[in-house]
Amino acid sequence: MTSNAGDNAALSVALVGFGTVGRAVARILCNGAHRRLQLTHICNRGIARKKADWVPDGVTWTEDIDVVLGSDADIVVELIGGLEPATDWIRRALEAGKSVVTANKQVIAQGGAELAALARRHEVQLGFEAAVAGGIPIIHGLRQGLAGDRLFRVLAILNGTCNYILTRMEAGGVAFDAALREAQDLGYAEADPSADVDGQDAQAKLAILSAVGLRCPIAPESIPLHTITTVDAIDFVYARRLGCTIRQVSRAQRSADGRVCAGVQPMLVPRSSALARVNGSRNIVVVEGERGGETAFSGHGAGGDPTAVAVVSDLEAVAAAPAGGADNLLDGAAVPVAEAFESAHYVRFMVNDRPGIVAALAGVFARHGLNLDSVLQDPGGRKQQLAFVMTLDPCDSGIVNAALRDAAALDFHARPPLWMPVLA
Amino acid sequence: MTSNAGDNAALSVALVGFGTVGRAVARILCNGAHRRLQLTHICNRGIARKKADWVPDGVTWTEDIDVVLGSDADIVVELIGGLEPATDWIRRALEAGKSVVTANKQVIAQGGAELAALARRHEVQLGFEAAVAGGIPIIHGLRQGLAGDRLFRVLAILNGTCNYILTRMEAGGVAFDAALREAQDLGYAEADPSADVDGQDAQAKLAILSAVGLRCPIAPESIPLHTITTVDAIDFVYARRLGCTIRQVSRAQRSADGRVCAGVQPMLVPRSSALARVNGSRNIVVVEGERGGETAFSGHGAGGDPTAVAVVSDLEAVAAAPAGGADNLLDGAAVPVAEAFESAHYVRFMVNDRPGIVAALAGVFARHGLNLDSVLQDPGGRKQQLAFVMTLDPCDSGIVNAALRDAAALDFHARPPLWMPVLA
Incomplete structure (x- = not known):
């Protein structure tokens, strides 16, 4: 047995960020099914108006990250998003000997290697299942489930907003602007949708999949992007004539010369393909391995509850091996990304x-x-x-x-x- | 860090069973990419005619299981299939303080709870990713990746032989017998195909998924079966008129009263559904959780290489935490299975x-x-x-x-x- 955290010793969990995902995580931790985990801190700006009566009395509410970092919380869950101060706070949590679970794709895509090394040095864990494809357990699948294979290709739909817009254009024959407005009305798209439709959101996730799946770390900004905003209703008419539909596809392929060929852009995909059948805001990741062939994972890529499931799964993994140390899948210098394919x-x-x-x-x-x-x-x-x-x-x-x-x-x-x- | 197996201390691996999957596992272990694992023993009946020149000289070839059990191998990989002597050998390996990785669905479905308890008592691991759906990392996905959710339904295609036969009947309009002969000629079906077409193969796998995914252990023989041999070419004609096709579906659902409703049988599935789109010998597992909604895993459910990937992934998991102890997902008394739904x-x-x-x-x-x-x-x-x-x-x-x-x-x-x- 590992040295700590038998079934009786619950690990204390501090939530940093109490928005949609944070609240969903707190609900799961408070429902009694995860006895190895105990919610002890909730940290957010303007904490007074965030307080919820269903959170147990013993939980400390604070707006001061130093209260969390100075506490005896075993695990810090970072859910504030954005590069800073999130990166700084994660770094300080790891240095304080706390494991970290994060849903932050930008932080992991940009600084994952450094943070994982820091976690190893302090013999704690760094979990980021929630950073890619929300509720789909793709990081666990690539890290552990397919560890026996050598993967060479990732094809994925990683942005639910784009997929919603494109499937609406496909099904309803509507123009891009109208489909975008629908997505905004339904809360699937931000008021400024550029990170979704231009590809930066998928870019960060693809960089993480390249590192974890292909064992090829790449700088996210080196992945070429093409926006979906130029796709017109008429393109779906012509695509259908070619037996295809249109999806924002994230692709990365390890080439024989050690480079990675990658991109995020609208592509024609055969209507019979797995990618074409992913409708609405769902995500899919299809990987191809030298031995196992093609394996696909699909599900809800965003939303409070699915993302919270990913966070809690990471928390359970920490509870199972709190001193396990982060693995080295994010390590190594970034390899160059080829544009042409x-x-x-x-x-x-x-x-x-x-x-x-x-x-x-x-x-x-x-x-x-x-x-x-x-x-x-x-x-x-x-x-x-x-x-x-x-x-x-x-x-x-x-x-x-x-x-x-x-x-x-x-x-x-x-x-x-x-x-x-x-x-x- | 866990107490043993740093990156430098390779764990020694004994392969018991050197058929298609065993040879594929040995190839992977001998290719140098898995430095935490070292193949040390190969055990098979008639070992003299099994010897392969690409296996390193240091490996011990034997037909005597006691040589393996008495050795200092850290992990025994059981690939002989069938209930006995496999169960006995696994039990003895665990009692000897060795972790066990197995592809044996019958052993895990029948005796998984007892063997997992034995593994915990001896502080070793029991891996069985390869026992269900070959190369699809569904056991890792359910155990770890979706640990934060509470799943209530599993719908799956778990038998590649049936799926090959039914998709051939669908696409080619051929009769059952002709499709079966094709599958036999291609090596997808056994000379005696009854365990596949009547459902016992999927039955054992579904019992494991019910335990690991729904946290409801069930006795495999309590799952009602209906053969696919009575499906006629005309049924595909009528199914198509109803917007459906026909698949051998394995289903299990946790009901509010603590029972499980389960079965393996041919079903009409909508042509637009994920199950309908699984063609040929591929498998799919679709799970539904209270929070994460529907998540699907698909890929190659059988074959030497995909199954070997699952075995090696389990071996890597043991190497990452050799003293971690098996989890308790197989534990508990079998719950009754309801037939009606x-x-x-x-x-x-x-x-x-x-x-x-x-x-x-x-x-x-x-x-x-x-x-x-x-x-x-x-x-x-x-x-x-x-x-x-x-x-x-x-x-x-x-x-x-x-x-x-x-x-x-x-x-x-x-x-x-x-x-x-x-x-x-």
């Missing part, structure tokens, strides 16, 4: 029509040695803002983007061309 | 046609208070072996089966009626 491609043009446009664009692709697979243009389209699509045979995305820079210089575009890779 | 129902009749059959059957259902939802009979059908379908509104399956016992007594059946629940 091989795939088929979809390019949608929106032009003010006149003779010679298809010829000009086909000529650009030909000069770059790119082979057209199809040209999709409905008959009888309008002359202004006419949308049509060219698809390209599988080739290097770097060449496609070079060709598109040339194409963009032509004078008939009503909007910049929209490029999306097509998932095989 | 609420669902919609599909009943296919195959009759020698004559006037009055539909009236007679409709009368039987009416007498039992059951409401018909639809009657499906194609016009112009043959008179002998005429197949038609009645579907029933959601109701208790016990009443349906009572009605079917009455219906079976009527004299026009060419084959016994086939009952399948319809998944909502």
